[in-house]
Amino acid sequence: xxxxxxQTTNLNLWFGNNHVLHDVNLGIKGKKITAxxxxxxxxxxTLLRTFNRMNDLIPExxxxxxxxxxxxxxxxxxxxxxxIRTRIGMVFQKPNPFPKSIYNNVAYGLVIQKKYRKSEIQxxxxxxxxxxxxxxxxxxxxxESAMSLSGGQQQRLxxxxxxxxxxxxxxxxxPTSALDPQSTAKIEELCLDLKNRVTIxxxxxxxxxxxxISDYTAYMYLGxxxxxxxxxxxxxxxxxxxxxxxxxxxxx
Amino acid sequence: MLSDKILELKKQITEMAELVGRMVSYSxxxxxxxxxxxxxxxxxEQEVNRMELEIEENCIVLIALQHPEAKDLxxxxxxxxxxxxxxxxxxxxxxxxxxVAQTVGSSLINQIPDLMSMKNFTLEMFxxxxxxxxxxxxxxxxxxxxxxxxxxSYNRHIYHQIVDLIKDNPANIHxxxxxxxxxxxxxxxxxxxxxxxxxTVYLAQxxxxxxxxxxxxxxxxx
Numbered sequence: 001x002x003x004x005x006x007q008t009t010n011l012n013l014w015f016g017n018n019h020v021l022h023d024v025n026l027g028i029k030g031k032k033i034t035a036x037x038x039x040x041x042x043x044x045x046t047l048l049r050t051f052n053r054m055n056d057l058i059p060e061x062x063x064x065x066x067x068x069x070x071x072x073x074x075x076x077x078x079x080x081x082x083x084i085r086t087r088i089g090m091v092f093q094k095p096n097p098f099p100k101s102i103y104n105n106v107a108y109g110l111v112i113q114k115k116y117r118k119s120e121i122q123x124x125x126x127x128x129x130x131x132x133x134x135x136x137x138x139x140x141x142x143x144e145s146a147m148s149l150s151g152g153q154q155q156r157l158x159x160x161x162x163x164x165x166x167x168x169x170x171x172x173x174x175p176t177s178a179l180d181p182q183s184t185a186k187i188e189e190l191c192l193d194l195k196n197r198v199t200i201x202x203x204x205x206x207x208x209x210x211x212x213i214s215d216y217t218a219y220m221y222l223g224x225x226x227x228x229x230x231x232x233x234x235x236x237x238x239x240x241x242x243x244x245x246x247x248x249x250x251x252x
Numbered sequence: 253m254l255s256d257k258i259l260e261l262k263k264q265i266t267e268m269a270e271l272v273g274r275m276v277s278y279s280x281x282x283x284x285x286x287x288x289x290x291x292x293x294x295x296x297e298q299e300v301n302r303m304e305l306e307i308e309e310n311c312i313v314l315i316a317l318q319h320p321e322a323k324d325l326x327x328x329x330x331x332x333x334x335x336x337x338x339x340x341x342x343x344x345x346x347x348x349x350x351x352v353a354q355t356v357g358s359s360l361i362n363q364i365p366d367l368m369s370m371k372n373f374t375l376e377m378f379x380x381x382x383x384x385x386x387x388x389x390x391x392x393x394x395x396x397x398x399x400x401x402x403x404x405s406y407n408r409h410i411y412h413q414i415v416d417l418i419k420d421n422p423a424n425i426h427x428x429x430x431x432x433x434x435x436x437x438x439x440x441x442x443x444x445x446x447x448x449x450x451x452t453v454y455l456a457q458x459x460x461x462x463x464x465x466x467x468x469x470x471x472x473x474x
Contacts, residue, residue, distance in 0.1 A: 050436055164384060211319070212319075231317060232316075232317070236312055236316045
């Protein structure tokens with residue numbers, strides 16, 4: 001039986017000689033929000049990027065250990081990377097819509113798979129834009145350039161783009177650090193709303209944000225998973241002195 | 253998000269207050285109707301203690317995770333304090349149940365009719381304090397604070413009555429001491445209800461009215 005939707009087992013990662021992740025064993029529960037926090041350079045984004053094999057794009061990256069998605073090792077040579085990235089969507093720090101229309105941004109992932117009818121794609125685009133809470137703002141301008149949207153809207157468009165593939169997991173790498181407080185609040189509420197349909201992993205520098213939205217918190221320090229537990233517990237009575245120091249602003 | 257959680261906390265506080273009110277009413281049924289509810293009151297007290305821990309934990313988690321500010325922060329802090337007061341109210345109610353259990357069947361209570369009036373008045377004051385808190389009503393809260401003196405005078409009056417009764421019937425001193433203890437605990441219930449009133453004014457307006465008799469009486473000293 002697979003308890004955790006995602007699981008890393010003795011995961012180590014090097015960029016050249018730089019040992020970035022040290023024996024990370026982390027289990028992620030399905031349909032929950034897990035926040036990964038820690039000071040800059042602690043490896044939290046690198047860890048996030050191991051789940052959908054984004055580190056494959058870096059030639060000097062070397063990985064040992066396993067990353068399991070529903071019990072299946074995503075690093076198994078037989079696994080199709082594209083299918084992994086369809087199942088595990090990602091949204092980055094800086095909104096990065098394609099220089100295309102709003103509609104085509106969301107439709108793109110479906111179109112290139114060449115297996116959906118136009119009417120299906122239309123329905124999925126609308127459904128995804130609605131799920132990302134941006135439909136009302138863009139429904140009358142679907143064929144305008146995505147670049148005309150505000151930063152907060154662009155970020156919700158990127159979430160819609162990821163949702164269009166019906167992913168099981170959504171990786172969010174500091175999704176609000178380039179946004180104003182109001183857009184940030186909207187994305188946070190959106191995350192809570194999406195929790196019913198998708199597992200969310202969020203890397204954030206904003207400790208308060210991790211507290212507000214996550215069910216579980218992982219604290220990383222110097223490439224090591226120092227502490228992992230229910231956010232309620234980690235934020236009130238952390239078990240490790242290093243977590244306590246980070247949360248209280250002593251360092252990091 | 254935060255507002256929903258605060259509403260949930262308020263709901264828990266009213267549930268806990270309802271249990272405390274029931275503890276006092278049950279205890280007095282021993283006096284009024286000769287029904288001994290001691291064990292039910294004991295169960296309720298344990299439930300109140302359990303709720304205290306739960307609400308305390310919820311407040312701590314909410315402060316740690318949601319970083320409440322301004323009125324949100326005041327409400328959570330006051331809920332934390334009211335929660336503590338309610339647990340102590342549960343203790344007072346339990347003390348009453350203990351003393352009632354010792355005097356069940358005694359007709360001596362008929363010699364102190366004011367004790368029943370004091371109980372009714374105190375319970376009403378307690379209910380009003382909770383209602384003021386739920387409605388965040390400054391007027392209702394101040395009214396509760398002003399009623400504390402009335403319960404104090406009941407207490408003084410009953411004390412003197414009981415002292416006289418003991419002089420006349422020293423053989424019944426055991427029962428009289430329990431009746432005196434009941435009055436004393438009612439007086440404490442009124443004190444704690446006053447605390448709830450004061451905390452309600454603070455959560456609604458951010459004004460501290462504790463230890464300021466003039467302000468508590470509603471006279472504007474500013």
